Amino acid sequence: MRISLSIGLAAGLGLSLVSALTMAQTDDFPSKDIQYVIPFGPGGESDISARLQQKYFEEITGEQLIVQYMPGGGGAVGWSQLSGMPADGYTIMGSNLPHIILKPMGKDVGFQLEDLSNFHYFHYSPDAILVRNDSPHQTLDDLIEAAKAAPGAVTLSGSGTYSANDVANTRFQQLADVTTTYIPFKGTGAAVTALLGGQVQAEWGYTTVAANHHDKVRMLAVASEERHPMFPDVPTFRELGYDMVGGAYRGMAVPEGTPDDIQQKLSDIFQQINQHPEFQQEMQDLGFVLLDIPLDEMDAFMAEQMDVYEATARELGLID
Amino acid sequence: MEILSHALGALSPMNLGLALLGVAAGIIIGALPGLSATMAVAVLVPVTFGMTPESALIMLGAIYTGAIYGGSYSAILVNTPGTPSAIATTFDGFPMAKRGDGDLAVTLSTLASVVGGLVGVLALLTLAPLLAQVALSFGPVEYFWLAIFGLTLISALSEGSTLKGFMGAGFGLLLSTVGVAVVGGDIRYTFGSQVMLGGIETVSALIGLYCIPVLIDLVATPESHLKVNEEPRGIRLREGLKHAWVGKLNLLRSATIGTGVAILPGAGGSIASLVSYSEARRAAKDSSSFGKGNPQGVLATESANNATVGGGFIPTLVLGIPGTPPDAVILGALLVQGFRTGPELFTTNASITYTFIAGLFIATCLLLPLGLLIGRYAFKFIITIPKALLVPTIAFMTVIGTYAIRNSVSDVIIMLTLGVVGWLLNRYGFKPSPIVLGLILGPIAEQGFVQGFLMGRASGSYAMMFFGGPISLTIIALSILSVFYPIIKARRAQRRHQNGADDPQQEISS
Numbered sequence: 001m002r003i004s005l006s007i008g009l010a011a012g013l014g015l016s017l018v019s020a021l022t023m024a025q026t027d028d029f030p031s032k033d034i035q036y037v038i039p040f041g042p043g044g045e046s047d048i049s050a051r052l053q054q055k056y057f058e059e060i061t062g063e064q065l066i067v068q069y070m071p072g073g074g075g076a077v078g079w080s081q082l083s084g085m086p087a088d089g090y091t092i093m094g095s096n097l098p099h100i101i102l103k104p105m106g107k108d109v110g111f112q113l114e115d116l117s118n119f120h121y122f123h124y125s126p127d128a129i130l131v132r133n134d135s136p137h138q139t140l141d142d143l144i145e146a147a148k149a150a151p152g153a154v155t156l157s158g159s160g161t162y163s164a165n166d167v168a169n170t171r172f173q174q175l176a177d178v179t180t181t182y183i184p185f186k187g188t189g190a191a192v193t194a195l196l197g198g199q200v201q202a203e204w205g206y207t208t209v210a211a212n213h214h215d216k217v218r219m220l221a222v223a224s225e226e227r228h229p230m231f232p233d234v235p236t237f238r239e240l241g242y243d244m245v246g247g248a249y250r251g252m253a254v255p256e257g258t259p260d261d262i263q264q265k266l267s268d269i270f271q272q273i274n275q276h277p278e279f280q281q282e283m284q285d286l287g288f289v290l291l292d293i294p295l296d297e298m299d300a301f302m303a304e305q306m307d308v309y310e311a312t313a314r315e316l317g318l319i320d
Numbered sequence: 321m322e323i324l325s326h327a328l329g330a331l332s333p334m335n336l337g338l339a340l341l342g343v344a345a346g347i348i349i350g351a352l353p354g355l356s357a358t359m360a361v362a363v364l365v366p367v368t369f370g371m372t373p374e375s376a377l378i379m380l381g382a383i384y385t386g387a388i389y390g391g392s393y394s395a396i397l398v399n400t401p402g403t404p405s406a407i408a409t410t411f412d413g414f415p416m417a418k419r420g421d422g423d424l425a426v427t428l429s430t431l432a433s434v435v436g437g438l439v440g441v442l443a444l445l446t447l448a449p450l451l452a453q454v455a456l457s458f459g460p461v462e463y464f465w466l467a468i469f470g471l472t473l474i475s476a477l478s479e480g481s482t483l484k485g486f487m488g489a490g491f492g493l494l495l496s497t498v499g500v501a502v503v504g505g506d507i508r509y510t511f512g513s514q515v516m517l518g519g520i521e522t523v524s525a526l527i528g529l530y531c532i533p534v535l536i537d538l539v540a541t542p543e544s545h546l547k548v549n550e551e552p553r554g555i556r557l558r559e560g561l562k563h564a565w566v567g568k569l570n571l572l573r574s575a576t577i578g579t580g581v582a583i584l585p586g587a588g589g590s591i592a593s594l595v596s597y598s599e600a601r602r603a604a605k606d607s608s609s610f611g612k613g614n615p616q617g618v619l620a621t622e623s624a625n626n627a628t629v630g631g632g633f634i635p636t637l638v639l640g641i642p643g644t645p646p647d648a649v650i651l652g653a654l655l656v657q658g659f660r661t662g663p664e665l666f667t668t669n670a671s672i673t674y675t676f677i678a679g680l681f682i683a684t685c686l687l688l689p690l691g692l693l694i695g696r697y698a699f700k701f702i703i704t705i706p707k708a709l710l711v712p713t714i715a716f717m718t719v720i721g722t723y724a725i726r727n728s729v730s731d732v733i734i735m736l737t738l739g740v741v742g743w744l745l746n747r748y749g750f751k752p753s754p755i756v757l758g759l760i761l762g763p764i765a766e767q768g769f770v771q772g773f774l775m776g777r778a779s780g781s782y783a784m785m786f787f788g789g790p791i792s793l794t795i796i797a798l799s800i801l802s803v804f805y806p807i808i809k810a811r812r813a814q815r816r817h818q819n820g821a822d823d824p825q826q827e828i829s830s
Contacts, residue, residue: 037727042362043648051656054366069362070727072518073500077728080514107507109500110514155778161505181778183460183771186502186586186763189648193585193641199459199775212640212655215662286655 029089029265033064036252037085037093039078041071044187045125045208045288046094046250052282053122056273073109074160075099080110087255089262095121097249101309102162106319113302114256119263120270121251121293121301123283125206126224127168127244128234129156130195130217135202140220140240143202147178155181157191158204164248165191165204167312168223174315175242192217206247207231211287223247224289246308251293267295326674329374331682338375339382339679343686346386347694350393353400353527353714354721357387358645365653373657373672378679380653384646385437385629385683388589389691392429392622397422397546397702398714400531404522405589405625407756408597410530411477412610412617419613420547423699427560428615429622430691432571435564436623437684439575440582440630444637445677449666451631452638455583460775461786463586464768465795467761470591472802473598474754482806485754488745492758493765495520502763503770515730524722524735525759529752531718532739538711545710548703555692563615570600570616571623578624582631585643589628590760596624602805626687630680637661637673 034057040046050067057065070078078093079100085091095118103109129140137143147154158165161184169182183200185191188209195203196216203209203217207228210219219234223244227236237244252270254263271294273279283290293301313319329335342364349360360383368376391402396413409429416425443451458466474485498509499519510516538545564571574596581592600620601610610617632643640661642648651661665673702710722735742752776785786792 041645041648042358042365043642043645043652047649048652048655051365051369051652055369067366068727072521072726072728074502074505076500077518077726077730080517081728108512109507110517153778153780155775161501161503181774183774184503185771186767189641190586193456193639194459194771196639196641197456197459212661282656282658285658 029262030061030063032090033066034089035068035091036065037068037070037078037082037091039070039072039075039094039096042069045206045248046096048286049123049250049283049288050094052279052286053270053273056276056279057269060269060272074103074163076103076109076111079103079116082111082253082255083115085255087258089254089258089266092119092252092254092266095251095253097121097124097251097305098164098167098309101306102167102313102318105313113306116253117256117258117263118251118253118298118302119267119295121249121291121298122270122274123288123290124247124249125208125287126222126228126247126289127164128205128207128210128222129172129220130192130203130205130210131201131220132195132198132217133215135218137202137220140235140237143220144176144178146201147176147180151179152181154178154202155183155200156202156204157183157185157194157200159188159191160184160186162316162318164246166316167309168204168244168246170312170315171244171246172237172242175237175244206287207289208287210234211285228287228289229284230287247289249291249305263295326671326678329671329675329678331678335375335378335679336682338371338379339682340686340690342379342382343386343683343690344694346383346388347390347393347687347690349383350387350390350402351698352721353394353398353402353531353718354523354724356403356523356725357384357391357405358649359724360384360387361646361649365649368653369656373659374675374679376653376657377650377672377676378682380650381629381676381680382683382686384650385626385680385687386690387646388626388629389429389433389437389622389687391625392433392618393426393695393698396425396429396618397699398531399534400714400718401526403589404526404756404760405593405628406621407526407590407753408477408593408621409618409625411597411621411753412612412614415611415613416615416618417546421613422546422703423696424556424559424563424615425618426695426699427555427557427692428563428618430688430695431560431564432574432619432622433626433691434684434688435571436575436578436626437629437687438681439572439623440579440627441677441680441684442630443579443627444630444633444680448634448638451583451634455585455635455639455641455643457791458584459789460768460771461789462768462791462795463584463764464772464786465792465799466584466591467765467768469795469799469802470594470757470761471765472799473594474757477594477598477601477753481749484749485751488750488752488754489758491750492755492760493762494758495525495755496759496762497766501766503767515733518726518728518730520734520738520759521725521728521731522756522760523725524731525738526756527718527722528735528738529742529755531714532736533743533746533752535711535715535718536739536743538707545707546703555696557692564619567600567616567619570603570620573599573603574620574623575627578627579631581624582628582643583634585635585641586764589625589644590757592628592631593621593624594757596620598802626684629684633680637665 038046054065194200221237223237349355391406392409394400394402395406395409396417399410399414401407413425474489577596578592597620601607632647635641635643636647642651722732776782
């Protein structure tokens with residue numbers, strides 16, 4: 001009896017302590033290190049951009065941003081476990097478009113789009129068509145002509161199926177009214193290897209790939225709104241008459257049920273990182289394009305993306 | 321001369337200290353099952369942000385070198401490869417330890433790792449741009465055939481029944497299809513469970529298939545884990561050097577194979593050490609003693625897997641395409657540091673590049689004293705600790721290690737299940753190595769085949785796509801040779817026997 005009483009007392013004390021702590025938390029959040037889970041392996045673009053944020057996060061908050069990895073299933077392993085993680089703001093997870101929309105479409109991958117509370121999207125890598133420097137295709141029109149002359153004969157490598165690259169190829173085929181052969185590889189590294197080795201004629205990649213391999217490849221067109229400052233000579237798809245803007249978008253999410261004010265605080269911190277001129281320069285040098293979608297604009301942004309990808313998913317045969 | 325000055329730069333007391341620290345930490349992390357080289361490097365990356373690029377690179381290279389080497393400890397002493405690169409080290413390393421030669425095996429592994437590491441670094445320094453071009457001539461079709469070749473090695477590697485070896489590989493191939501497919505995006509064989517969604521992670525399968533049966537046997541039998549010799553014999557360096565000198569051709573051949581395989585992104589240390597092991601066995605006169613504790617087996621695999629360190633950096637630095645998973649992490653760290661790969665590497669970035677290569681060189685040399693020292697303690701620990709403590713310690717490490725791979729409880733469940741399955745299969749003569757080989761090579765073969773198929777359709781000729789290239793044809797020829805070699809050899813032995821020559825140790829695959 002006495003034991004259970006003391007346990008009860010301790011529990012009560014503990015509870016009030018916890019609630020006191022949560023009250024205080026919002027004001028001085030974050031008061032300890034934040035775990036930043038990347039649902040992919042180390043070395044990829046999600047990892048690299050997170051590593052760039054790391055430094056500035058510490059500058060702004062005085063706390064550390066600790067990057068961890070939970071790869072598997074093209075992100076599905078991580079996202080399916082997010083809802084089981086503490087919803088206190090001290091665990092955040094990388095969030096990627098189109099993955100989080102396309103993955104759960106029409107099948108059970110252990111998570112729903114609604115399970116992720118995205119609080120900030122900070123950049124994207126615009127889709128681009130890349131060819132080797134010695135390729136006979138000088139312009140996008142050359143490539144389209146080749147594809148029209150022999151439907152299916154033009155091969156393009158890319159990373160994964162139902163991925164940003166696959167989506168881009170599908171949209172491009174529709175807009176340009178051509179048929180190409182899309183060959184999925186495991187990751188952008190393998191896709192670019194196939195291009196450099198001459199196994200494919202072109203690659204669906206990103207501006208970041210062109211930045212890393214600038215001495216060996218050139219881009220025919222970029223799916224961004226404006227030309228990338230690193231590549232002023234490469235036209236956008238829009239300039240060439242194809243209404244394509246997209247790529248791999250990256251942001252951060254917390255488990256559903258994380259207090260709104262904590263989410264807002266996180267959104268503010270990461271927005272502040274995005275405004276840091278040094279961070280902007282580093283991101284641009286790697287070929288990324290910065291975005292700034294804070295918490296209050298997230299719903300509109302996601303709804304807009306949802307429309308775009310739903311149409312493509314139908315084309316890909318993911319949903320009826 | 322310029323290279324020399326950069327090498328001297330790497331020799332500053334600060335950098336030397338970092339290299340020493342990195343190698344030591346790497347050895348310990350690599351020795352613990354589940355804590356892989358990739359993880360060791362990834363954990364360290366944020367620490368290096370505060371350093372100069374040179375120091376950061378030296379530290380990363382050192383920890384990577386140490387971790388690949390450290391994987392041999394658990395392979396030799398507990399029959400559990402600490403990293404996939406050390407799979408083949410268990411073949412002869414553990415039997416050596418079992419009969420009381422664990423100390424010698426550790427010394428041999430150290431010597432071999434130093435030789436292999438140096439050959440890899442030398443190739444990186446002198447032939448990098450040239451060799452990087454070779455990497456590019458391997459397309460999906462070539463990778464498909466390479467994986468098939470790897471699978472045929474099973475016939476050469478499996479002790480006992482070749483048929484059971486192939487059956488084990490088939491089981492491994494099936495296991496590799498679990499989860500979300502890279503090509504096609506389908507979800508396969510998860511039976512609706514979240515646990516299987518991420519597929520079967522190679523390292524957790526390794527720990528389950530190799531380590532759990534050892535633990536079960538330790539508990540089930542009264543014998544001590546390893547045979548212990550009464551008189552202390554130190555590190556048996558002289559004996560080790562003698563073996564290394566006898567096997568100098570073996571060491572160099574294995575290091576060359578290791579460097580060559582490492583240049584191909586995605587092939588990795590596990591294939592390198594398996595190929596060099598089977599070559600060492602093929603070339604040896606007493607091939608029947610392989611798998612029963614032949615020191616040359618340990619020399620071959622450990623020389624090959626440390627050569628992959630330098631070799632893997634060739635495509636990483638020249639092409640910006642990571643050769644191995646730890647390379648991917650280091651490349652990421654380089655990009656964050658503002659370093660760009662490509663031709664600038666040997667011009668504008670030359671100072672960083674050469675310092676890095678010099679750092680790898682220093683780290684490899686440090687393996688010798690540090691490895692012998694730490695190896696001695698690891699060996700002493702394993703043989704002196706009572707069984708009642710050894711079993712829970714290893715069991716605890718396997719669970720923690722498996723969980724740490726990708727912070728996943730699912731992996732622990734899969735590891736334990738596979739461990740029990742592996743123990744049962746072992747009793748019926750199915751060894752873990754073919755299963756793991758199937759698991760590792762399955763995705764390479766599958767992706768290569770589907771990609772080659774798509775390319776063949778686009779080009780209009782499947783036959784030309786799969787059988788048209790000189791590299792493909794060479795690998796196909798090697799595969800056929802590898803399947804039939806045991807039969808040819810048995811027949812030759814039989815003929816010699818009939819001629820009344822010396823009695824051959826029969827080694828026909830039954």
